[in-house]
Amino acid sequence: MIAELLQYKFITNSLLAGILASVSCGIIGTYIVTRRMVFLSGGITHASFGGIGIGYFFGFNPIFSAAIFGILSALGIEFVSKKTEIREDSVIGILWSFGMALGIMFVFLTPGYVPNLMSYLFGSILTVSSFDIWLMVCLSLVLIIFFVLFYRIILFISYDQEYAKTHNISVGLFNYLLMALVALTIVLNIKIVGIILVISLLTIPQSIANLFTKDFKNIILISIVIGLIGAFMGLIISYKINIPSGASIIFSLVMIFIVAKSIQVIKRKFNLKNRNFNLK
Numbered sequence: 693m694i695a696e697l698l699q700y701k702f703i704t705n706s707l708l709a710g711i712l713a714s715v716s717c718g719i720i721g722t723y724i725v726t727r728r729m730v731f732l733s734g735g736i737t738h739a740s741f742g743g744i745g746i747g748y749f750f751g752f753n754p755i756f757s758a759a760i761f762g763i764l765s766a767l768g769i770e771f772v773s774k775k776t777e778i779r780e781d782s783v784i785g786i787l788w789s790f791g792m793a794l795g796i797m798f799v800f801l802t803p804g805y806v807p808n809l810m811s812y813l814f815g816s817i818l819t820v821s822s823f824d825i826w827l828m829v830c831l832s833l834v835l836i837i838f839f840v841l842f843y844r845i846i847l848f849i850s851y852d853q854e855y856a857k858t859h860n861i862s863v864g865l866f867n868y869l870l871m872a873l874v875a876l877t878i879v880l881n882i883k884i885v886g887i888i889l890v891i892s893l894l895t896i897p898q899s900i901a902n903l904f905t906k907d908f909k910n911i912i913l914i915s916i917v918i919g920l921i922g923a924f925m926g927l928i929i930s931y932k933i934n935i936p937s938g939a940s941i942i943f944s945l946v947m948i949f950i951v952a953k954s955i956q957v958i959k960r961k962f963n964l965k966n967r968n969f970n971l972k
């Protein structure tokens with residue numbers, strides 16, 4: 693069956709996209725989960741829809757306009773929450789709703805045929821183009837190089853920003869850079885699972901990895917592997933029963949999480965039972 697699937701160009705593109713999405717989301721998702729930025733990432737995700745609408749209206753590539761809008765939203769959240777008295781969750785809520793509203797307005801103001809936005813809302817990995825693949829390759833390379841070069845700094849910032857400041861680390865600059873990378877990762881993976889589900893790709897593999905390790909580097913590596921397994925399983929399920937690939941990938945990841953959590957619970961009970969037996 694695998695050989696049969698690989699005969700089709702769109703299937704090989706989908707597999708490549710799944711691999712690259714696992715790498716980019718595994719890296720940046722670990723930072724998001726460690727910093728407890730899931731809600732903030734959700735805000736950036738939905739705000740980027742404004743960029744998609746603007747792209748359609750002015751005839752740009754929606755991914756490019758969404759990337760610019762997403763980065764500006766991310767930097768705006770970071771700036772306003774740090775430099776003003778407005779709470780971060782309020783800023784996120786405002787930009788979240790503003791981006792979605794702006795996107796819908798521009799899409800319906802676009803002359804002619806109103807585009808089908810289902811692939812942006814729920815993902816369509818089977819329609820990923822070679823150009824999309826190259827964009828994801830560039831993103832993955834940038835993330836790998838950035839995290840390798842500044843691993844210790846990112847580690848300090850992720851767990852204790854005050855401690856990082858005592859070592860003369862430019863925490864503000866790195867926060868802005870990392871926020872921009874978060875926004876880029878979100879936007880370039882929208883094609884894979886969609887605006888509605890992309891936050892799951894950034895959190896579920898990391899949550900599974902976190903069940904078995906607390907080491908930052910190990911969480912990244914395990915998250916990438918789990919993302920690959922989930923993407924592959926999701927594509928098989930999507931092909932077999934003809935359902936949206938984005939939803940089937942997330943479904944697969946949730947099933948893996950349930951199995952992993954069950955294993956952890958059973959292992960703890962077994963260890964506790966052995967400990968009590970040894971005490972007797």
